[in-house]
Amino acid sequence: MTTEDYRFVPNVLRVKAGSPFILALYNAGREDHEFVSPVLAYGTEKSGETMTLDTAAPGLLKPGRSLRFQVSAPPGTYLYSCRRKGHANMTGTLIIE
Ligand SMILES: [Cu+2]
Known part of the structure; x- marks a missing residue:
């Protein structure tokens, strides 16, 4: 997934339940963006550079930076x-x- 000025691409993601998946984000825009989601409560950061998985503090993604995290979450809409x-x-x- 990428963050651009000012949208997420894609803005709908479908994932099969039952196995962990990697969510990868790249900020292709010129502005700082955040990825804030309840699903982060089920995530483990893999190689994040600037983002924290602390859902109390918004995950900040600087331009040109990326992060990956592994998610193992129950079925649902997040x-x-x-x-x-x-x-x-x-x-x-x-x-x-
Ligand atoms: Cu933004």
């Missing part, structure tokens, strides 16, 4: 978003089914 000012349209949905 919204993700960027909470930076003016980025209210940056939202997406991760569906584990």
